[in-house]
Amino acid sequence: MRLMADGTTPSESQRRRATRIADRIAELYPEARTALDWKSPWQLLVSTAISAQTTDENVNKAVPGLFARFPDPEDLANADPEEVEQLIFSTGFYRQKTRSIISLAQDLVDVYGGVVPDDMDELVKLKGVGRKTASVVLAEVWDQPEIAVDTHVKRVANRLDLTVHEDPVKIEKDLKAQVPVRLHSRFSMRVILFGRGVCDARKPACGTCPIRRTCHWPGKS
Ligand code: SF4
Numbered sequence: 001m002r003l004m005a006d007g008t009t010p011s012e013s014q015r016r017r018a019t020r021i022a023d024r025i026a027e028l029y030p031e032a033r034t035a036l037d038w039k040s041p042w043q044l045l046v047s048t049a050i051s052a053q054t055t056d057e058n059v060n061k062a063v064p065g066l067f068a069r070f071p072d073p074e075d076l077a078n079a080d081p082e083e084v085e086q087l088i089f090s091t092g093f094y095r096q097k098t099r100s101i102i103s104l105a106q107d108l109v110d111v112y113g114g115v116v117p118d119d120m121d122e123l124v125k126l127k128g129v130g131r132k133t134a135s136v137v138l139a140e141v142w143d144q145p146e147i148a149v150d151t152h153v154k155r156v157a158n159r160l161d162l163t164v165h166e167d168p169v170k171i172e173k174d175l176k177a178q179v180p181v182r183l184h185s186r187f188s189m190r191v192i193l194f195g196r197g198v199c200d201a202r203k204p205a206c207g208t209c210p211i212r213r214t215c216h217w218p219g220k221s
Pocket residue numbers: 159160198199200204205206207209210211212215216217219220221
């Protein structure tokens with residue numbers, strides 16, 4: 001059995017409650033997938049890397065031009081940064097993102113021969129790839145039981161008392177310890193949709209929330 005972030009084992013009732021919550025959210029969003037368009041692990045890795053501080057729609061508009069000009073990691077590894085900057089300008093923070101994806105491409109070519117590894121420990125060794133990005137790629141592409149913790153997952157997990165932590169790595173551990181493995185790979189995307197559509201940061205729709213009864217958040221309206 002997986003341990004929580006504090007090293008304890010979740011109780012039977014904690015696991016039952018987390019299962020009920022995850023199953024209910026799965027019923028609400030059965031087909032939840034990333035909104036990023038991708039045709040290969042490499043494309044999803046790059047799109048996820050440049051999705052920070054912008055919308056998935058903006059990324060989807062920018063990347064076809066990027067991948068048409070630089071289709072493979074080898075191409076991007078040798079790209080002129082100014083050209084890449086122009087192609088991803090609309091996603092914001094374009095200089096920083098350009099440096100980041102070119103370094104990532106170079107690292108991927110140097111270390112893994114341009115092939116995206118399907119393994120968390122290997123993926124996070126790549127420059128600029130953190131657990132969140134790696135989890136998205138592993139869960140979406142290979143259906144691996146990974147849970148990416150973004151701002152929505154962090155907020156919803158705390159409100160629902162599935163964690164008491166702010167640190168994404170600790171939240172990931174708490175969630176993996178309580179939510180059944182069969183629900184891990186889609187959990188993050190489902191909770192993101194739930195967080196956007198129901199459990200909003202500023203105005204949660206508690207009155208019509210389908211898991212209201214199991215939520216004990218003091219700010220519940
Ligand atoms: S009752 Fe409100 S705070 Fe609790 S999960 Fe639902 S929307 Fe979020």
